[in-house]
Amino acid sequence: MSETSASLLEDLRERSDPRSWRRLMDVYWPLVYGWLRQRGLQHDDAEDLGQDVLHVLMRELPRFRYDRNRGTFRGWLRTITANRLRNFRRKHRARPVSLAETDWTRIASDLEDPASQLSQQWDQEHDRFVARRLLAAIEGEFEPTTWQAFRRVAYDGDKPAAVAGDLGISVNAVFIAKSRVMRRLRDKMRELFEQLS
Amino acid sequence: MNRHPHPEDLAAFASGLMEEGAARSIEEHLLQCELCRGVLEELPTDPLTAALQLPEADHVSSVPTWTGSLGDADREGRWDQVDEIPPALAQHPRYRVLEMVGRGGMGLVFKAEHRFLNRLVALKVIRPRLLANPLAVEHFRLEVEAAARLSHPNIVTALDADQADDLHFFIMEFVAGANLAEYLARQGRLTIADACDVCRQAARGLQHAHEMGMVHRDIKPHNLMRTPSGQVKILDFGLAHLASARLSTGWPAEAGVLMGSPDYIAPEQVKHARAVDIRADLYGLGCTLFYLLAGEVPFPGLDNAGKVAAHLEQAPRLLSDVRGDVPRELARLVLRLMAKHPEQRLQTPAELVEALTPFAPVTDSPGTHESCRVLMGHADRVTSVAFNPYGFMLATGSHDHSALLWDVNAGQDIADLSRHTGAVRSVAFSPDGQTLATAAADGKVRLWNVTRRRKRISLRAHKGPVRAVAFHADGQTLASSGDDGWIHIWDAGDGDLITALGGHSERVHALSFSRDGRRLASASRDRTVIIWDFAAQRQLRVLRGFSKGVSAMCLHPSGRLLAVASGPVHLLELDGAERSRQLSAFGGRVSCLAYSPAGDALACGSDNRILLWRLDLSDEPCVLEEHHGKVAALAFSPDGRLLASASADRTARVWHVPAPPRSGPAM
Numbered sequence: 001m002s003e004t005s006a007s008l009l010e011d012l013r014e015r016s017d018p019r020s021w022r023r024l025m026d027v028y029w030p031l032v033y034g035w036l037r038q039r040g041l042q043h044d045d046a047e048d049l050g051q052d053v054l055h056v057l058m059r060e061l062p063r064f065r066y067d068r069n070r071g072t073f074r075g076w077l078r079t080i081t082a083n084r085l086r087n088f089r090r091k092h093r094a095r096p097v098s099l100a101e102t103d104w105t106r107i108a109s110d111l112e113d114p115a116s117q118l119s120q121q122w123d124q125e126h127d128r129f130v131a132r133r134l135l136a137a138i139e140g141e142f143e144p145t146t147w148q149a150f151r152r153v154a155y156d157g158d159k160p161a162a163v164a165g166d167l168g169i170s171v172n173a174v175f176i177a178k179s180r181v182m183r184r185l186r187d188k189m190r191e192l193f194e195q196l197s
Numbered sequence: 198m199n200r201h202p203h204p205e206d207l208a209a210f211a212s213g214l215m216e217e218g219a220a221r222s223i224e225e226h227l228l229q230c231e232l233c234r235g236v237l238e239e240l241p242t243d244p245l246t247a248a249l250q251l252p253e254a255d256h257v258s259s260v261p262t263w264t265g266s267l268g269d270a271d272r273e274g275r276w277d278q279v280d281e282i283p284p285a286l287a288q289h290p291r292y293r294v295l296e297m298v299g300r301g302g303m304g305l306v307f308k309a310e311h312r313f314l315n316r317l318v319a320l321k322v323i324r325p326r327l328l329a330n331p332l333a334v335e336h337f338r339l340e341v342e343a344a345a346r347l348s349h350p351n352i353v354t355a356l357d358a359d360q361a362d363d364l365h366f367f368i369m370e371f372v373a374g375a376n377l378a379e380y381l382a383r384q385g386r387l388t389i390a391d392a393c394d395v396c397r398q399a400a401r402g403l404q405h406a407h408e409m410g411m412v413h414r415d416i417k418p419h420n421l422m423r424t425p426s427g428q429v430k431i432l433d434f435g436l437a438h439l440a441s442a443r444l445s446t447g448w449p450a451e452a453g454v455l456m457g458s459p460d461y462i463a464p465e466q467v468k469h470a471r472a473v474d475i476r477a478d479l480y481g482l483g484c485t486l487f488y489l490l491a492g493e494v495p496f497p498g499l500d501n502a503g504k505v506a507a508h509l510e511q512a513p514r515l516l517s518d519v520r521g522d523v524p525r526e527l528a529r530l531v532l533r534l535m536a537k538h539p540e541q542r543l544q545t546p547a548e549l550v551e552a553l554t555p556f557a558p559v560t561d562s563p564g565t566h567e568s569c570r571v572l573m574g575h576a577d578r579v580t581s582v583a584f585n586p587y588g589f590m591l592a593t594g595s596h597d598h599s600a601l602l603w604d605v606n607a608g609q610d611i612a613d614l615s616r617h618t619g620a621v622r623s624v625a626f627s628p629d630g631q632t633l634a635t636a637a638a639d640g641k642v643r644l645w646n647v648t649r650r651r652k653r654i655s656l657r658a659h660k661g662p663v664r665a666v667a668f669h670a671d672g673q674t675l676a677s678s679g680d681d682g683w684i685h686i687w688d689a690g691d692g693d694l695i696t697a698l699g700g701h702s703e704r705v706h707a708l709s710f711s712r713d714g715r716r717l718a719s720a721s722r723d724r725t726v727i728i729w730d731f732a733a734q735r736q737l738r739v740l741r742g743f744s745k746g747v748s749a750m751c752l753h754p755s756g757r758l759l760a761v762a763s764g765p766v767h768l769l770e771l772d773g774a775e776r777s778r779q780l781s782a783f784g785g786r787v788s789c790l791a792y793s794p795a796g797d798a799l800a801c802g803s804d805n806r807i808l809l810w811r812l813d814l815s816d817e818p819c820v821l822e823e824h825h826g827k828v829a830a831l832a833f834s835p836d837g838r839l840l841a842s843a844s845a846d847r848t849a850r851v852w853h854v855p856a857p858p859r860s861g862p863a864m
Contacts, residue, residue: 022291025290025291025312026291028290029290029291029312030288030290031289048649051312051648053629054312055629058629068240084461120621124244124247124248124251125248125251125287127244127245127248127249128248128249128251131245131248132249136251140393154250155249155250156250157250158240159238160237160238163236169224171234171238172227172228172234175211175227175234176213176224176227178211178213178223179210179211179215179220179223180213180220181213182211182212182213182214182245182246183213183215183217183220184212184213185213185245186214186245187215
């Protein structure tokens with residue numbers, strides 16, 4: 001099942017048209033804002049810095065070549081965030097920011113190191129966030145039972161046998177439900193970022 | 198039985214990494230193979246599934262939000278108590294919601310700003326019970342889509358329909374001002390000319406809608422906005438189906454719910470709400486005109502059912518009996534608009550525009566051009582003007598030492614950037630719209646964060662006043678020039694001076710880049726214009742011989758054509774054959790020149806007038822005459838449809854660029 005719509009990155013590279021922005025913003029604004037809030041930034045600072053990150057993201061996207069050499073999209077976003085974080089801290093050195101209590105240089109350099117714990121956490125959070133968004137969009141394509149089975153196994157980590165028992169279906173049907181939804185999810189993710197897997 | 202799949206294939210199957218065909222054969226195999234089901238059960242969780250299982254992190258917003266459920270508030274009759282921004286809106290990815298600006302039967306209205314386009318919008322959150330089922334939501338979206346195709350100065354532009362959690366909202370251009378009902382409540386009934394002008398403007402908007410095949414269905418004073426400059430705009434096109442009034446029991450039993458408003462509803466709309474045409478809007482506009490002139494609705498003092506019955510059966514009072522100074526012709530016109538049968542009314546809004554003309558002075562006869570916005574806010578001469586790259590925002594600089602940011606649609610200033618200690622001479626937006634550069638007589642260039650309205654960097658740019666500032670297409674590089682005769686090139690990111698271009702011996706008062714950024718043109722009081730190869734930072738050409746001096750200059754977007762004002766305006770070809778063309782400025786002194794982004798039009802400030810040439814069509818300019826002082830600067834919007842002018846009369850104005858005539862070169 002392939003859809004004709006061009007991928008988000010393709011769209012944006014062509015010309016930043018508002019519809020692509022919109023898809024980008026809708027997925028990435030809550031992610032970036034939420035991440036910053038969790039690191040302890042106040043609402044206003046998270047809004048400022050988050051907006052800053054997304055501006056750079058949009059400006060640089062046309063130049064971003066999505067290939068293995070440049071790394072993944074989420075890794076690139078991580079690097080942008082690290083840069084903007086440094087810049088933001090420098091600009092606001094004079095005024096007390098909510099970030100002052102946190103070791104921001106450390107956070108920025110951790111973000112740039114793909115092997116750091118913070119980066120791995122970022123990557124996972126990114127995947128969870130994007131995947132959940134996309135899943136919400138494809139839920140309607142599946143039978144309710146299929147969806148229930150998938151949800152319980154994938155989101156809640158329940159045992160397939162227990163899920164099968166509760167839903168009155170075979171264990172096999174649970175495996176198949178999980179496999180089919182996951183495959184569709186990966187389709188959607190690919191659609192979003194060309195080769196992201 | 199097939200061979201057992203490899204465990205790695207089973208893992209790929211479980212995590213959705215397997216092709217559809219291969220996955221199908223594994224599905225078949227699993228049906229018969231308990232062994233493989235066992236393997237599958239024992240597989241470790243794949244990374245994507247593991248990510249899915251992470252707990253949803255929550256962050257608490259620190260902005261005040263309405264913590265209850267809007268749906269509950271609506272159902273339980275507590276709608277009026279909602280006084281904060283709903284959380285789903287406060288967290289909206291694209292809009293920064295600023296404040297609640299209104300509430301009505303249909304919903305709550307918030308002023309908001311698009312985070313990335315810096316555009317002011319109004320968000321109307323629709324009451325949950327009005328969109329309680331998917332069909333209603335679908336209908337709402339279709340109506341908004343249709344309304345978004347309308348584009349007219351007398352209609353509030355619908356931009357989008359959107360959803361945040363279970364809230365549906367409608368996004369439209371933000372219009373400052375009050376609706377006519379509020380207006381009357383404050384100031385009492387209108388003068389005859391004023392009331393007729395309001396209805397004439399509304400009729401113009403309706404005519405546009407009529408031509409686009411749309412009917413409003415709820416024309417009333419509450420749905421006519423009036424901006425501070427007197428422009429009337431029709432609100433809520435496409436939303437009439439959401440505005441319904443419940444009739445008191447008993448009459449008419451089968452109607453139950455009415456689409457429209459009892460005070461302004463056309464008789465035929467009571468019976469067949471959806472089947473009505475534009476003449477129902479003319480009826481509503483007739484009732485509105487009655488209200489504006491009389492200060493009261495046509496059938497006052499009745500309950501909803503009584504009002505509806507009156508629209509169906511009762512003849513309205515003659516306006517000239519209610520208010521003595523209303524001419525009988527006008528009173529008869531209102532009666533005609535309020536005729537019970539549509540075929541007895543005027544048939545189109547265009548007829549009404551004409552019919553109202555005797556009662557209101559005509560301000561816009563065809564052939565002359567009115568500015569669509571007058572921006573008043575500066576305390577001294579306005580020297581400079583620039584559109585942001587999205588065309589929603591204007592920046593102006595003034596002798597009053599300040600720069601102001603304006604919302605073009607609202608015609609309202611939205612930020613005051615005043616840190617300079619001298620007249621601001623030039624303003625420029627970066628190509629991404631996030632930075633505004635202001636250049637001033639205090640020798641400084643300041644870079645502002647447009648979104649945050651904060652100063653970012655201050656550059657000690659020149660000895661003596663800075664005259665011009667321009668962004669390079671790369672968004673990173675900025676050029677400035679000053680009375681010291683130098684052109685300085687800056688890194689706009691950190692404010693470092695990259696290089697200085699020398700060649701002029703006196704004040705450099707104009708700078709202009711080609712669209713691709715390869716060429717820069719500079720004009721100086723030394724009576725020369727220099728064309729620079731920007732990348733190589735060397736002079737390509739020096740144009741001399743302007744014995745009358747160079748009062749204004751603009752490089753064509755292509756970089757191959759130059760407009761220079763030296764007495765008249767000269768258009769010079771820079772490459773190949775040195776042909777030139779001359780345009781007369783009618784004896785005025787040309788102070789500024791601007792090419793349209795497409796390069797097909799040239800605007801010129803000549804004393805108090807603006808001359809606008811369609812270069813491909815004619816040497817005859819269209820003349821825009823409204824400023825009371827010299828025009829100091831001009832800028833086209835990125836789409837070329839608007840022209841902004843800055844003047845010594847302390848105003849900036851925004852003009853619709855007249856469309857080129859469809860046939861023939863006559864202008």
